[in-house]
Amino acid sequence: MSSTPLGGEREKLVSKLPASLRQALKIRAAQLQTDVQDAVTAGIQSWRAAGPDLPTINTAGAESFGTNLPEGLYDEFKTDCRERGVSYIQGLAQAVALWLTDSQPPGQPRVTRRIVVCNQKGGVGKTAVAGGVAQALAEDPASVTNATDEDIAAPADVETALEAAERATQAGLRVLLVDFDPQGHLSHQLGLKAIPAGQESLITHMLNREQTKHELIDLTVVVAGDRFGGRLRILPAAFDAFLLDSGLTVFRGPRHAALERALATVEEHVDVIVIDSPPSLGLAMDTALYYARQRDDEKPGNSGLLVPVEAEDTSAQAYGMLIQQIDSLSRDFDIHIEQLGLVVNKFDSRRGYIATSSRDKWIALGNPPVLAVVVDLKEQREAVRLQKPLLDYAPESAQAHQMRKIARGMRTS
Incomplete structure (x- = not known):
């Protein structure tokens, strides 16, 4: 040529x-x-x-x-x-x-994207969504082949066109997964153990950073998989994260910014940080919500919350409680916390009217949008059993393509 x-x-x-x-x-x-x-x-x-x-x-x-x-x-x-x-x-x-x-306009600062996957209700699949979306962002786009027409729907405006071009010219983003849930399910699913109590971890960097000896990035682990090319890393869970709320109550300093204070040191090393948050409404969750806020030099839609829900009534009640916490924190600190989208997870139409009508209600909300309806299939459970990333174990499964769809849906607006 x-x-x-x-x-x-x-x-x-x-x-x-x-x-x-x-x-x-x-x-x-x-x-x-x-x-x-x-x-x-x-x-x-x-x-x-x-x-x-x-x-x-x-x-x-x-x-x-x-x-x-x-x-x-x-x-x-x-x-x-x-x-x-x-x-x-x-x-x-x-x-x-x-x-x-x-081309980028002059003077436009680079801001690491921060995506907090959250819902105070347990069992909605936060860990699966956090892991899957992070894998989709880090994945080499050239390795994706058998997506359906729905999965590769053409972008409808300039911003999605930009992201489509970025996916074509980049070999995946540098992504850090943060297991912020003291239960450590994300770490376990990827074959890692939680960091023992007393050893350096995200928690010690949040509460006692001055006493730490290592950079936080040095505590991260590369997630195996040729599709990710070393771009995907995870910060494992810490066993003493169970004590984080009590530690924050006596923390000397702005406790709502404790997570940001710790993770600020790794932002220069990655393009995106995806946080699997705890299923609670405590002080630890406050720090995650605050970290996801829109910063002064940040475009709308760059960072925010991704909320997995289920197609049933108790999930809607839990979502309402999360909204109250978001609103309270936003008023207290005069900040804007954007909801990037909802994911209706583990959907099974065989459950009948309750499932289908609940799904339709989530979709009817409109804002935040439902980015995907993820069907409950066996590949995710098999990947967990084998302690492998879903997109590495079953890259052409319907669930894998839905994770890519979610990643595309969280576009910068």
Whole structure:
């Protein structure tokens, strides 16, 4: 494949582009003080170099769009589109999305995403969702093959287009799983033991950081699996996490920020932190909720809460209690804690009207959205028994694809 230079004569490109992408293109070009034609040229060059395995972008409602390209590039672009079996409109949309991904406005700080998986009701599958979503974020996108049409639904706007392009050009994100539940189920499911009481752990770094000898990142463990390429790590549970609430009551300092104080030291090493939180409404949960708040320099939708629920009435009651805790903490500290979405987990339609009507009520909430309805299947239980990550044990299972769908659904808005 040849590479057309940016200089020299130009020729007209006439195609169509979704309004959302066209608007984002103009805004980003203005931010970077570059011409739209140069931005599109760079995008097409990146598109040609990226290869054919790019996610499909929803081009419904695309409108006429024209710009100028270096002489010869338009013909090369059209030839590539024919060889890849995509329309010119689709190819251009993918190219623009790639350029938007590659270009960042000046002065925009990098903020590590913080996703807290929580519900004070036990047994709703927080651990399975936390582990599965973290695996999906760290997974090499090139290794995903047999997704269904529903699983790979085309992105509907510019932000999902950006994420689609990111998934195509990145080899997965650097993800840290934090087992913040004193029961340690997440650690056990991945073949690890909880850190014994008295040894350095997340808890000692929260309550007695000045007395610790190691960096917190050194306490993390790489999760095995070729699909993750060493990008997925876990901070194991600590046995003395059972005593965290009582320790926080006598903590000298802002106890609501104790978790953030500890995890701040690892943020530079990772792109995303996913926390499997305890099934409680105590002080430890306060620290997790506070950590998930939207920071002053952070875009909405970057960080927040992911809430697994079940399709039954007691789960709705527990969710109401969580909302009260979120509202109370938000008022006390004048912060915004965003709910990124709900996951209706372990769904079984054979349970009849209670299950189906409860599922429909969750979906009808609208905000926060239901990101996925995860059916109760055997692969997750088998992965737990074998102490393997679900996406490594059964990467093409329906549950694995649903975890990827959840990860895609938590988009930056």
